[in-house]
Amino acid sequence: MERTLIVAEKPSQAREYAAALGVRGRGDGYLENEKYVITWCYGHLLELERPEAYMDLDRVGKRWSLNRLPVLPSLQAFRRVVKSGAAKQYEVIQNWLRSSDIGEIICGTDADREGQLLFQEVWDAAKCNKPLSRLWISSLTTAAIQEGLKSLRSAESVAGLAAAGNGRALADWDFGMNLTEGFTALFGSFDAVRKKPNVISIGRVQTPTLALIVEREWEIEGFVAQPFFEVRAEFSSANGEYLGKWFDPSEDSKRITDPQVAEKIVARTQGKPGRITKIEQKNVQEPAPLLFDLTSLTIAASKKYGFSAEKVLQLAQSLYEKKAITYPRTDCAYLSEDIVPKLPDHLKAVHQEPYSSLADEASLLGVPKGKRVINTITAHHAIIPTTEKVAIHKLNREEQNLYDLVVRRFLAVWFPPAQYHQTDVVTMIEGESFRTKGKVLLSLGWKKIYDPDDLEDEGVKKGKKKDKREQTEDENATLPPLSKGEEVQTKRVFSEEKSTKPPKRFTQGDLLKAMEGAGKQIDDEVLRQQLKGKGLGTVATRPAIMENLIDRGYILQDHKALKPTEKGVELIRLIKEKLPQAQLLISAEMTGQMEFDLSKVEKGELSIEQYMTEVEDAIRRIIKELRSFEQRHGKTPLALAPTAHPSTKGKGKEEPRARTARKKENKVRESAKKVDDNKVTNKSQVLALGNCPKCGAEVIEGQKGFGCSNWRQGCHFVLWKTPICGKVLTPNQVKSLLKKGKTPLIKGFKSKSGKSFSAYLIWEDQSEAKLKFEIETS
Structure with a gap:
């Protein structure tokens, strides 16, 4: 009697199938009984051949070069080879697929795109034409396995999934192999510390993810703090005290930016009686969070x-x-x-x-x-x-x-929503409005599942009570009984200076949100579920992308924060400023669209041939652009990766060996930098933009900024080309700044909330090259 072959993703999965089916016999690389044979992969047993397999090496040479590129095999021409160490298990699977003892096959790898692909690779290699079906389960319990075997899916139903998996693998190969070689040939160098080439790795998902981190760093570096003032009041009612914060009823979010305006409000209201003009009270519900993805x-x-x-x-x-x-x-x-x-x-x-x-x-x-x-x-x-x-x-x-x-x-999710009593109070003093918010927990609901330290209730966060001033902004503050029209005593009014804060560096969790939202960090969990499908990578691949960026020297993890290295910053700046065609590599939206197109391949709405044609066209354009860059500028080495990573726990001490390596690296880097800077400076010497505010010498344009030509003698004045709210200074703007103390009006700045605004840039500290905004007034 013919038996059924089940191919699992790994041995542990095969053992669960065997336990559920009562299969106890053991062979070399498989399990069996009179009805079933269960074998397994170890993840991918096959891998795509390297580009050299498609080249005439006698003609193009073995050394990485733009002359060898692009290498874009057709769909049918791509070849896979058995991975090192996988030959034995690969032969076990192939023998069973071809065995006359086997009448039908069940694909039992993980029920996702990658699991389907790793089975499809060995299936296609065997050229097997036996009946094939798909086991699709969401857990490895005995009940789930047995139920899944009763409702197997047809091979046709997952054909799109296999095509999408293949499209992902081939597109990643095309991008990674062609562009890593192209960028390394042009922008790589020899790392004298590590005694190996400094590879400039490029990836379809990796590079736009790096761009998110670098652009966040530029936002932080270019952030100009804006001072503002908050006016607060302490009130005493018949039933107790409460606090309020001034607001403008006509523009609720308006901030006071002039200290004199704040002081006038304080002077006008200090010691004057107040009156409660509005009380809104309602019961609100907070549902349990969504289940985990x-x-x-x-x-x-x-x-x-x-x-x-x-x-x-x-x-x-x-x-x-x-x-x-x-x-x-x-x-x-x-x-x-x-x-x-x-x-x-x-x-x-x-x-x-x-x-x-x-x-x-x-x-x-x-x-x-x-x-x-x-x-x-x-x-x-x-x-x-x-x-x-x-x-x-x-x-x-x-x-x-x-x-x-x-x-x-x-x-x-089994428990009812948490219930609160929410109060919104407006107190008027001399025509000025002060708002107080309070929220009192009525019923824990689902929150009883968690320890109090894991929640933020009743004005308590991690066991620490907020002080009085913080409670004016805290919707969890408990208020005394108040009534509309009630007269209250104003005990104290005061003004407090604050300042806008720069954006924070990504943590791994923050970066996952941004990758999922194709560059937009979406916090609303329901909205996040609705916008899936256009993110960077998939839930399964994003963790590895972050690890790759660290391993390849593009980013560092300093405690929880992710910071770009000099190598990472230089790569993104190069693409952003010098390589227009390559900018699709740093576009989260573009890469998200490619991921969305893969989902269309999976659904049969787009052919894999169409998908790969778009990929190949993009790569040809970028390689052509790299050739043009080489003709104009020659080879331009980027910075090396750092030799030591910051410790993720504590400060960490640098070992003598690492310190020595770092010094060597700095020498190599400094030499390369001087050569690079000289290229730019020699071209820029005729373009003196004005006099240095620090020493009086000429200010000239360099690759990374506008600096003093007297830098060799120790003058460190420099205006960096890092974006300021999305805008990079131009030579003409710097010229005006040096001559008049302000730039022309610059349009198109982007605030943290995404709103556009126009402003002049003026000196905050001229000798230290610090700038601040002067907002255009109508």
Whole structure:
């Protein structure tokens, strides 16, 4: 009798299939009984051949060069070879696929695009034409496996998924292989410290992600703090004291930027009686947060436990293989309608300490059915505990922490919303308006699932009470009983100077949000679910992208903050300022559109041939541009990657060996910089822009800024070319600044909120080259 072959993604998955099907026989690289043979891959067993396999090396040479590019094999011409160390298992699978003992095949790899691709690679290599079906499950429990085998999908139903996986692999190869060689040939150099080439790695998703980090750094460097003033008042009513903050009723968000205006309000209202002119009171509900997808789980775990994105993915995969949680590589935060009858079984599985009493209470509240829980899903539903009870004590501490996050989020959706009594009070003094907000918790609802330290209730954050001044902005402040029309005493009015803050550097969690939103960091969880599909990479690949950027010397992780290195900054500046065609490489929107096009390939709405034609056209344009750059400027080495990374814990001491290496590197870098600067300076000597405010010598344009020509004698005056609210200074603007003390009116600045504005730039500290805005007044 012919048997059924199941191909799993890895040995652990194969063992779960065997346990569910009662398969106990063991062979070399497979498991078997009289009905089934179960074998496995180890992830991808095959890899695409390197570009040299498609080249005539006698003609183009072995050295990386633009003359060898582009290398763009047709879809049919791409070849895969067995990865090093995978030959034995590859042969096991091939033998079984071709065996006369096998009557049908089941693809049982992970139910996603990459899992489909790694099976498709070995299937295509075998040229097998036996009946093929697809096992599609969201957990490795026995019940889920047995149910999945009863409702197998046809091979045709996942053909688009296989095509999208292939399109992703081939596009990444085309971009990575061609452009990494092209950029390295033109902008790479020899790293004398590491004794190897300084490779300028380019990637379809990696490079726009680096651009997000670099552009955030430029925003921070170019940020000009704007002072503003807040006027606050302390009131005394018949029933107690409260505080208020001045606001303009005609423009609620208006800030006071003139200290004299603030002082006039203080003088006008100080000691004068107040009157409550408005009280709005309403009960509001706060629903439980959405269930976890991989991104939101990573953000939560990063915030609470400091886990990296790569660490969260590793732990989630381990919990999945231990049957503790459902499939983790999901971008969906909802459950499907057909899972509703099974939810009580999932709840029973978490009925153990420390969740027993919460699970008991949840079971009395009824199965959650609202649209925030049951909704349209993508390939896989949200991450929840499975229907099998897990021996929590057998999980390691990190696994327990991640499992706890998943369980509590799952329990939370069974509970009702938290309820608050919200109050909005307006107090008038001499025609000036002061607002006070208060919010009192009436019912914990879902918040009882969490420890108080994990929540921000009743004006308490992590156990620390806010001071009186902070409470004027705190909607959780508890107010005394107040009534409309009530006269109150003004105890004190005061003005406080504040300043706008620069944007913060990305953490890994913040960067995941920005990657998911194609450059836009979307915090609203429902909106985030609606805008999926056009992000940078996928939930499964984003953690590895961040690790690659660190490994390749483009960014550093300093505690939780991600900072670009000099190498990373120079690459993005080069593309942004000198290579217009290559700018698609740093466009989050463009890369997000490519990801969206892959989803269209998956749905059969776009052919893989059309997708690859667009990829190839883009690469040809960029290679042509690199050739043109080489003809005009020659080879232009970028900075080397740093030798030592900042410690992620504490300050960390630099070892003598690393210190020596750093000194060598700095010498190499300084030499390259002087050569590079001389190229620019020699061209710019005739373009003196004005006199240096520090020493009186000429100011000239360099590659990275407008600096004093007397720099060799120690004058450090320089106006950097880092963007200021999205605008980079031009030579004419610098000329005007040096001559008149202000630039011409510059239009198109972008505020932090994204609004455009026009302003002059004037000196804040001329000798230190510090600037500030002078806003245009009509």
